[in-house]
Amino acid sequence: MKKHIIDFLNQLEKETPITLDFSTIKPTEKIFYKPNDPIDIDTITIDGKMALCVYSCGCENCKNITGIQIFYGHSSELKDAETAMNYIKKVAPKIRVELIDELWLLRKPER
Numbered sequence: 001m002k003k004h005i006i007d008f009l010n011q012l013e014k015e016t017p018i019t020l021d022f023s024t025i026k027p028t029e030k031i032f033y034k035p036n037d038p039i040d041i042d043t044i045t046i047d048g049k050m051a052l053c054v055y056s057c058g059c060e061n062c063k064n065i066t067g068i069q070i071f072y073g074h075s076s077e078l079k080d081a082e083t084a085m086n087y088i089k090k091v092a093p094k095i096r097v098e099l100i101d102e103l104w105l106l107r108k109p110e111r
Helices: 005-015 076-093
Strands: 030-035 035-047 052-057 067-073 096-100
Touching: 005 035, 005 052, 005 067, 005 076, 052 076, 067 076, 076 096
Parallel strands: 067 096
Antiparallel strands: 030 035, 035 052, 052 067
């Protein structure tokens, strides 16, 4: 995980009631949106019950965070993810935050 991602996560934890479990950091995944356009994906557990994925430019010297996804549903509810999203938006209002329901395929459609 790059230093600017760790600094961002530390800032989140310092400026919000969000709790991050740094023992759950997964190795950075690198994908390529286009050739020579790498994207790094760093994942950590947030508030003990959701996954937080931070997407950033995978270039060596770039420090752009391009988006965040919060995965909820297995051990948390939508309201937990919305609360976390609101806190993140207060700290980093220009970063896009998406909420992803991990169990959407298993839920019955509302009528």
